Amino acid sequence: MSPGKRLPxxxxxxxxxxxxxxxxxxxxxxxxxxxxxxxxxVLRTGVHLWTDGTLPNDIxxxxxxxxxxxxxxxxxxxxxxxxxxxxxxxxxxxxGTVQLNRAIPTLGLIPLFILWLGIGETFKVxxxxxxxxxxxYLNTHAALSGIDxxxxxxxxxxxxxxxxxxxxIVVPGALPGxxxxxxxxxxGSWLGxxxxxxxxxxSGLGYMMFQAQNYGQSDVILVGLxxxxxxxxxxxxxxxLIERRVLSWRRTLSN
Amino acid sequence: xxxxxxxxxLARPAVQLRGLTRSFDGRTVLDALDLDIPAGQFVAxxxxxxxxxxxxxxxxxxxxxxxxxxxxxxAPERVSVVFQDSRLLPWRRVLDNVLxxxxxxxxxxxxxxxxxxxxxxxxERAWPSELSGGEAQRAAxxxxxxxxxxxxxxxxxxxxxxxxxxxxxxxxxxxxxRRHQPSVLLVTHDVDEAVVLADRVLVLEAGRIGVDLxxxxxRPREEYRGVLLEALGVTSDVR
Numbered sequence: 001m002s003p004g005k006r007l008p009x010x011x012x013x014x015x016x017x018x019x020x021x022x023x024x025x026x027x028x029x030x031x032x033x034x035x036x037x038x039x040x041x042v043l044r045t046g047v048h049l050w051t052d053g054t055l056p057n058d059i060x061x062x063x064x065x066x067x068x069x070x071x072x073x074x075x076x077x078x079x080x081x082x083x084x085x086x087x088x089x090x091x092x093x094x095x096g097t098v099q100l101n102r103a104i105p106t107l108g109l110i111p112l113f114i115l116w117l118g119i120g121e122t123f124k125v126x127x128x129x130x131x132x133x134x135x136x137y138l139n140t141h142a143a144l145s146g147i148d149x150x151x152x153x154x155x156x157x158x159x160x161x162x163x164x165x166x167x168x169i170v171v172p173g174a175l176p177g178x179x180x181x182x183x184x185x186x187x188g189s190w191l192g193x194x195x196x197x198x199x200x201x202x203s204g205l206g207y208m209m210f211q212a213q214n215y216g217q218s219d220v221i222l223v224g225l226x227x228x229x230x231x232x233x234x235x236x237x238x239x240x241l242i243e244r245r246v247l248s249w250r251r252t253l254s255n
Numbered sequence: 256x257x258x259x260x261x262x263x264x265l266a267r268p269a270v271q272l273r274g275l276t277r278s279f280d281g282r283t284v285l286d287a288l289d290l291d292i293p294a295g296q297f298v299a300x301x302x303x304x305x306x307x308x309x310x311x312x313x314x315x316x317x318x319x320x321x322x323x324x325x326x327x328x329x330a331p332e333r334v335s336v337v338f339q340d341s342r343l344l345p346w347r348r349v350l351d352n353v354l355x356x357x358x359x360x361x362x363x364x365x366x367x368x369x370x371x372x373x374x375x376x377x378x379e380r381a382w383p384s385e386l387s388g389g390e391a392q393r394a395a396x397x398x399x400x401x402x403x404x405x406x407x408x409x410x411x412x413x414x415x416x417x418x419x420x421x422x423x424x425x426x427x428x429x430x431x432x433r434r435h436q437p438s439v440l441l442v443t444h445d446v447d448e449a450v451v452l453a454d455r456v457l458v459l460e461a462g463r464i465g466v467d468l469x470x471x472x473x474r475p476r477e478e479y480r481g482v483l484l485e486a487l488g489v490t491s492d493v494r
């Protein structure tokens with residue numbers, strides 16, 4: 001019943017075929033270069049933007065925003081999940097509030113945050129932090145409160161203290177859930193970044209693409225998309241690598 | 256829940272229950288039950304499902320805080336429990352599972368020793384998911400042994416194992432008991448298992464000890480088997 005042996009470099013075959021088709025159609029003159037420039041045009045534009053210094057500058061600005069927002073969201077997500085997951089008072093105070101926050105689409109908060117925090121970096125970082133903390137909180141909290149009651153019984157039989165119970169059973173048991181939230185959070189930070197930079201920014205990748213739209217430079221837009229894609233892929237792979245290390249006990253289950 | 260005996264005497268039983276009553280939603284499961292288990296005795300507890308076997312074991316283990324009940328219960332200081340599932344933490348290696356709740360170098364040495372004793376020498380660094388059902392249950396036995404229990408409580412510990420593995424585990428448990436001499440309370444629904452392993456077999460009936468049988472391992476098992484099956488309501492024409 002199994003589909004058979006996995007092909008070598010299976011994940012690259014689809015994208016490679018796609019680029020080949022794109023290049024072929026461009027070379028044959030089947031694509032309007034103003035709408036869909038050829039792959040080599042995009043590459044040339046990318047190199048040009050890099051060497052004249054605008055691209056590295058925009059990338060750095062975007063990365064700084066994403067990283068600050070992500071760091072704050074990550075910390076808030078973990079701290080709130082622990083507080084809500086380990087104490088009833090914490091749960092009563094935090095969980096309902098976060099659920100309410102989750103029901104409001106975060107990007108809908110942008111106008112209010114601009115009024116409160118101005119149009120500078122602070123509001124961008126704040127929005128990204130909110131986009132990140134919600135999935136991390138939700139998944140970690142669910143994992144913390146979903147600890148198998150049989151393990152609670154075991155801890156009691158083995159005479160574990162409350163602290164030992166939390167450190168040796170609750171936290172490691174909740175790590176898989178935390179990593180699900182972490183991956184969603186990483187994806188969310190890029191999503192938030194793109195939206196923020198395209199509406200209210202004077203630098204960054206999104207700004208670069210927005211300007212390119214005004215001047216009809218589709219090759220620059222494509223360069224921006226490629227960079228976003230590379231960042232998304234790299235950060236997701238990094239999280240997955242850490243996950244595989246930390247959850248090495250699971251590897252034996254999944255293969 | 257456990258109240259300790261006020262005076263120690265030489266003949267003090269390891270476990271003493273007086274008028275132990277437990278009920279769930281008004282349904283009485285244990286009804287003023289009395290039971291003494293002398294130190295070092297291997298006791299098997301039989302009964303239909305729902306007869307309260309596990310309730311009794313959990314009461315002795317002190318795991319029934321939320322259950323309504325009354326009565327007096329005396330149990331030793333060091334009690335270990337083996338569950339039907341091995342209940343190993345999947346994120347700790349086998350040795351670390353055995354050492355759960357213990358600390359220090361000395362404990363680690365004892366843990367290795369216990370693993371060797373149950374035939375898992377060399378598997379200290381394995382993950383629980385890499386063990387077979389029988390091996391996992393051996394590791395669980397090692398985890399309970401390492402604390403040098405005066406009383407070992409076992410709740411159908413071999414119920415989930417295949418027949419061949421179960422036979423091997425019977426021999427192992429009996430051997431470990433001979434070597435360490437804890438009192439054992441083994442809950443099982445398997446009459447043969449009870450007769451093979453225990454020195455004394457109890458049948459729980461209507462919330463009390465209905466049959467209390469001392470097993471002489473020199474005599475043919477069939478004798479005990481018949482009595483116990485009848486006590487459990489399995490008559491000869493059904494058998």
